[in-house]
Amino acid sequence: MTPAQPRIAVLVPCYNEEAAVASVVAGFRTALPSAEIYVYDNNSRDRTASVAREAGAIVRSERRQGKGNVVRRMFADVEADIYVLVDGDATYDAPSAPRMIDRLLDEHLDMVVGLRIDQSQAAYRLGHRTGNRMLTGFLAWTFGRDFQDILSGYRVFSRRFVKSFPVLSDGFEIETELAVYALELSLPVAEVETPYYARPEGSFSKLNTWRDGSRILGTMLKLYRAEKPLRFFGAIGILLAAISIVLSIPIVITFVETGLVPRFPTAILSMGLMIMAMLSVSSGLVLDTVTRGRREMKMLAYLSQPAPKRS
Numbered sequence: 001m002t003p004a005q006p007r008i009a010v011l012v013p014c015y016n017e018e019a020a021v022a023s024v025v026a027g028f029r030t031a032l033p034s035a036e037i038y039v040y041d042n043n044s045r046d047r048t049a050s051v052a053r054e055a056g057a058i059v060r061s062e063r064r065q066g067k068g069n070v071v072r073r074m075f076a077d078v079e080a081d082i083y084v085l086v087d088g089d090a091t092y093d094a095p096s097a098p099r100m101i102d103r104l105l106d107e108h109l110d111m112v113v114g115l116r117i118d119q120s121q122a123a124y125r126l127g128h129r130t131g132n133r134m135l136t137g138f139l140a141w142t143f144g145r146d147f148q149d150i151l152s153g154y155r156v157f158s159r160r161f162v163k164s165f166p167v168l169s170d171g172f173e174i175e176t177e178l179a180v181y182a183l184e185l186s187l188p189v190a191e192v193e194t195p196y197y198a199r200p201e202g203s204f205s206k207l208n209t210w211r212d213g214s215r216i217l218g219t220m221l222k223l224y225r226a227e228k229p230l231r232f233f234g235a236i237g238i239l240l241a242a243i244s245i246v247l248s249i250p251i252v253i254t255f256v257e258t259g260l261v262p263r264f265p266t267a268i269l270s271m272g273l274m275i276m277a278m279l280s281v282s283s284g285l286v287l288d289t290v291t292r293g294r295r296e297m298k299m300l301a302y303l304s305q306p307a308p309k310r311s
Contacts, residue, residue: 008083008084009035009037013067015041015043020089021039021055021090024089037057040061041059052088068172068174071085082104082105082156083159109308110160113155113192114153118196139180161187164304234284237276237279243273244270
């Protein structure tokens with residue numbers, strides 16, 4: 001009996017990509033002939049949905065605006081063994097998909113990220129490149145492991161990653177959330193270099209360097225607070241305690257020399273800061289226990305799904 005081939009699903013989130021979506025569908029149809037291609041339209045005001053349908057894709061819609069909302073719906077609705085997530089702007093290289101899938105299966109990985117190698121100056125704007133490097137460095141510093149391109153919109157996932165991943169983001173922060181989830185559970189991941197092209201004429205970037213960059217940075221801080229509460233609140237506690245000690249030193253010296261405490265407001269402030277420092281550290285200890293329990297539940301959900309394997 002011949003083993004069944006793994007089911008591959010290509011997931012394409014789209015918003016006003018009439019100029020690009022047909023070439024995306026055609027490219028992945030050629031690169032992955034056996035895959036099902038799903039295009040999720042996110043309230044496009046042009047003919048994105050009809051063009052994708054004419055190109056042969058399975059077209060569905062998500063009314064809540066934002067890439068995170070679309071990915072949440074995709075991961076919940078689509079059943080497959082291997083998932084390819086790619087932006088619908090025709091900037092990513094479809095022929096790289098089989099190589100990324102092979103890497104996932106050969107090394108028993110759960111996520112392979114397409115490491116973008118730009119093919120022209122227009123492909124990767126300076127502001128986006130600089131912001132990506134800064135955010136990638138911040139992620140490596142806070143979570144202790146390194147990605148070279150955390151904001152890539154081209155990824156391959158195992159089923160157990162997709163079906164255990166709780167999507168919380170609404171917008172472009174979703175890529176950061178995917179990376180943090182993999183790092184926190186110590187999942188096996190890799191990056192594969194893939195060409196990155198300029199958008200076709202008529203296609204425009206929806207990513208705003210400053211607005212979306214600040215949202216992504218805010219997401220990192222929230223995830224750091226949620227996943228490493230002892231470090232987060234411990235650092236706040238140490239800072240408050242240090243300020244309290246600095247304020248109290250002159251008061252203690254004066255008291256030792258004269259037996260008087262002439263600056264009651266400063267003494268009260270110093271005492272209040274020390275109490276806040278102790279509360280902050282205590283909160284971190286309690287939340288760290290809660291976070292450990294949440295991480296165990298995520299790992300159990302992850303392990304409940306079968307591992308990716310070749311036929």
